[in-house]
Amino acid sequence: MNRIPVMIDCDPGHDDAIALIMALASDKLDVRCITTVAGNNTLENTTKNCLKVLTVLGKEHDVPVAMGLDHPMFKPLRISKSVHGESGMDGPVVPDPVVKPVDMNAVQLMEKVVRESEERVTIVPIGPLTNVGTFLLANPDLKPKIERICLMGGSSLIGNSGSATAEFNIFQDAEAANVVFSSGIPIVMHDIESTRKAFVEEKDIEELRGMNHVGKFVAELMDFFTLYSKQHNLTFSIHDACAVSWLIDPSIFISTFANVTVDIVGEKTYGCTVTDFRANSTLPKNTEVVLNVHRERFVQLLKDCVKQYSK
Amino acid sequence: MEKRPIIIDTDPGCDDFFAIMMAAAYEGFDIRAITTVAGNAVVDVTTRNALDIAKLLGIKTRIAKGAGSAMMHPFDEPAAFVHGLNGIGQVVLPRSEQKVDEMKAWDVIYDEACKADGQLELIPVGPLTNVAIALLKYPDLKDKIKRITIMGGSTTIGNCLPYSEANIFHDPYAAHLVFTSGIPLVMAGLDITLTALVPTDDIMKMSEDIKNKAVRDTVVQLAKIRGNEPFHDVVAVASVIKEDIAEYKDYNVEIEYKSPLTYGRTIVDTTFTTGKAPNCRVMTGYNVEAHKTMFADMMRKY
Numbered sequence: 111m112n113r114i115p116v117m118i119d120c121d122p123g124h125d126d127a128i129a130l131i132m133a134l135a136s137d138k139l140d141v142r143c144i145t146t147v148a149g150n151n152t153l154e155n156t157t158k159n160c161l162k163v164l165t166v167l168g169k170e171h172d173v174p175v176a177m178g179l180d181h182p183m184f185k186p187l188r189i190s191k192s193v194h195g196e197s198g199m200d201g202p203v204v205p206d207p208v209v210k211p212v213d214m215n216a217v218q219l220m221e222k223v224v225r226e227s228e229e230r231v232t233i234v235p236i237g238p239l240t241n242v243g244t245f246l247l248a249n250p251d252l253k254p255k256i257e258r259i260c261l262m263g264g265s266s267l268i269g270n271s272g273s274a275t276a277e278f279n280i281f282q283d284a285e286a287a288n289v290v291f292s293s294g295i296p297i298v299m300h301d302i303e304s305t306r307k308a309f310v311e312e313k314d315i316e317e318l319r320g321m322n323h324v325g326k327f328v329a330e331l332m333d334f335f336t337l338y339s340k341q342h343n344l345t346f347s348i349h350d351a352c353a354v355s356w357l358i359d360p361s362i363f364i365s366t367f368a369n370v371t372v373d374i375v376g377e378k379t380y381g382c383t384v385t386d387f388r389a390n391s392t393l394p395k396n397t398e399v400v401l402n403v404h405r406e407r408f409v410q411l412l413k414d415c416v417k418q419y420s421k
Numbered sequence: 422m423e424k425r426p427i428i429i430d431t432d433p434g435c436d437d438f439f440a441i442m443m444a445a446a447y448e449g450f451d452i453r454a455i456t457t458v459a460g461n462a463v464v465d466v467t468t469r470n471a472l473d474i475a476k477l478l479g480i481k482t483r484i485a486k487g488a489g490s491a492m493m494h495p496f497d498e499p500a501a502f503v504h505g506l507n508g509i510g511q512v513v514l515p516r517s518e519q520k521v522d523e524m525k526a527w528d529v530i531y532d533e534a535c536k537a538d539g540q541l542e543l544i545p546v547g548p549l550t551n552v553a554i555a556l557l558k559y560p561d562l563k564d565k566i567k568r569i570t571i572m573g574g575s576t577t578i579g580n581c582l583p584y585s586e587a588n589i590f591h592d593p594y595a596a597h598l599v600f601t602s603g604i605p606l607v608m609a610g611l612d613i614t615l616t617a618l619v620p621t622d623d624i625m626k627m628s629e630d631i632k633n634k635a636v637r638d639t640v641v642q643l644a645k646i647r648g649n650e651p652f653h654d655v656v657a658v659a660s661v662i663k664e665d666i667a668e669y670k671d672y673n674v675e676i677e678y679k680s681p682l683t684y685g686r687t688i689v690d691t692t693f694t695t696g697k698a699p700n701c702r703v704m705t706g707y708n709v710e711a712h713k714t715m716f717a718d719m720m721r722k723y
Contacts, residue, residue, distance in 0.1 A: 267577055267691075274675070274690040275683070369583075376680030384682045386583040 151198025
């Protein structure tokens with residue numbers, strides 16, 4: 111079977127790191143490039159964290175990494191250190207990476223990958239959509255070469271990060287998200303309500319810890335990442351890993367098709383991915399909205415992916 | 422038993438008819454006034470309907486006319502496809518000779534609130550314009566109202582927009598004033614009222630218990646026109662009569678009134694993300710069987 115060509119746009123980030131680990135382990139996916147964006151932390155830090163992850167995996171020379179945009183389209187970057195810590199990926203102690211990003215920016219690298227690809231490419235954005243939105247604005251001609259955009263972000267009914275209606279990734283750059291959702295490209299939306307259902311338990315973390323060096327890295331990421339969850343009485347969810355998992359095995363998820371439009375003007379609903387669940391809705395169903403996760407199968411897939419690194 | 426003073430603020434409306442009917446059938450209520458607002462039809466029509474409904478059901482109370490449009494924009498086209506051009510599916514009611522109260526809706530609300538010594542409850546089942554104007558005109562009103570039980574808003578799905586329900590959508594500015602007033606609020610949202618279906622066949626059967634022929638004819642006609650759609654407004658009244666018919670949770674609720682995509686959304690912070698204090702008791706579940714029983718009992722009162 112042909113592997114699915116994917117470009118991952120990320121802002122590592124603990125759950126971004128685990129998403130990368132899964133994507134690079136799976137024989138279903140062909141990761142053509144990784145681009146970084148400001149979101150969970152500054153662009154400098156998310157890029158450094160991304161290269162750290164690749165180095166831990168021993169894949170730092172296998173996939174090109176390019177730095178993207180360092181702030182949202184229409185406002186300065188505002189980061190919160192409460193979830194991911196000072197570095198954006200606190201917890202595991204990893205030496206600074208030796209490898210450098212490529213000498214192109216994120217949008218240029220995405221253009222190169224898409225132009226050179228014979229098949230249509232899938233974009234997997236798991237941070238704010240600034241890079242992807244810019245890529246689409248700059249390359250309307252390349253839209254037909256995008257298979258779909260499978261993203262972590264959005265909020266059909268609940269929010270997070272202090273907004274009752276918006277999720278962090280979209281809230282960070284709703285204007286960019288608006289470009290993505292109105293692009294006409296098929297979208298799979300792993301919104302915050304569904305990704306909260308993709309969680310591990312303590313025993314899973316311990317099993318991963320004993321598996322191999324990558325499992326130990328994942329466990330150390332979770333040791334830090336779960337501090338926030340514990341404080342706020344949340345599940346140990348690995349949000350970003352959902353977008354990657356869906357591409358490896360969509361049957362792990364339950365979804366429905368609906369129109370999603372991003373609110374960029376609301377006083378209280380800025381950044382809400384307005385999802386039209388009305389039965390009589392006549393708006394185009396531009397998005398596959400994930401509603402639920404077969405959690406145990408999700409956790410098993412994570413373990414299977416980590417096991418690949420024992421070889 | 423001392424009767425509980427209430428005012429129904431309404432835009433009749435098919436389901437408003439049944440809401441008024443249920444309130445009037447309950448001996449525990451002292452209906453101090455019915456105030457009217459534009460919504461299901463223009464305000465002159467909803468007022469006419471209120472007068473005629475009161476006559477038909479034998480309700481003796483003040484009927485006061487309120488706002489003809491939302492606070493910040495002219496009156497939209499009435500929801501004629503839902504309620505018929507006269508607001509009640511073209512059903513013709515016997516004409517009442519009663520005159521509309523000399524005071525406006527908001528003045529009547531304040532007047533009755535003062536008389537009721539803190540015991541007055543409001544049951545608005547249309548857009549919240551009248552209540553909002555009363556709150557603006559009389560800043561001390563908020564301390565004189567015991568509770569407001571609203572049919573409107575939604576925790577999940579809307580009807581006018583993906584999340585926006587009609588009553589709030591028609592005047593979100595007014596809703597904002599009501600939801601920030603500090604008055605104890607109960608919200609019977611669309612997501613809950615959609616579950617409160619009494620099938621038309623059941624209503625037909627129940628209506629056989631109505632002795633008053635004119636009332637029976639009206640009930641039958643309205644039920645037929647409406648088809649198997651829930652009578653949303655009745656849920657608010659039923660929950661004031663029988664509080665344990667529903668489940669509730671206290672949440673912070675805010676109204677969006679800037680965005681065209683979410684205009685009139687009641688943002689219910691179900692995950693306590695904002696850290697803002699609860700300002701509303703939100704209906705989260707409803708006992709439909711008990712609702713049907715109340716419906717049947719109501720018919721027997723006429």
